[in-house]
Amino acid sequence: MTAGDSYNRLDDDDYPAYTMGRAAEMLGTTQNFLRALGEARLITPLRSQGGHRRYSRYQLRIAARARELVDQGTSIEAACRIVILEDQLEEAQRINEELRAAGASHPADA
Structure with missing residues (x-):
């Protein structure tokens, strides 16, 4: 890997750059909350060679939305389903x- 490759990863939303501890800190939540999101299959963190969970910026945005819903009183299962449906709708x-x-740009011939 070259230095240029390393810099390009800084802009990659899918690059698993964050440890579980750092991700929980950034979201203002607990590691158990992140584990619960994994168990609910909302996000599936990648694993480092040592087996530690690693999260991408995209996954952190998804987790933040789920946390927002849970903080509003939604169950974690329902929050995960809502986030999945919102993501599907956006796509x-x-x-x-x-x-x-x-x-x-390519109108049909009349």
Whole structure:
């Protein structure tokens, strides 16, 4: 790996850069909360060679949204389901927008 590769990872939302302790600290939550999100299959952290959990920025955003819902009184299971559905909706809207843009640039022959 070159130095350039290392710098590129700083911008990679999927790069597992954060330890469980650091992730919990950044989210203002506990390591047990992060474990619970893993057990609910909302996020699946990657494992280091030593077996330690590592989280990406994308996973931390997902965990932060789940924490927000739990803090509002939603059960962790329901919060995970809500976050999954929100993520699926966002992806569907993105795809729809791409298809609309492609259709506008290539109108059907009349």
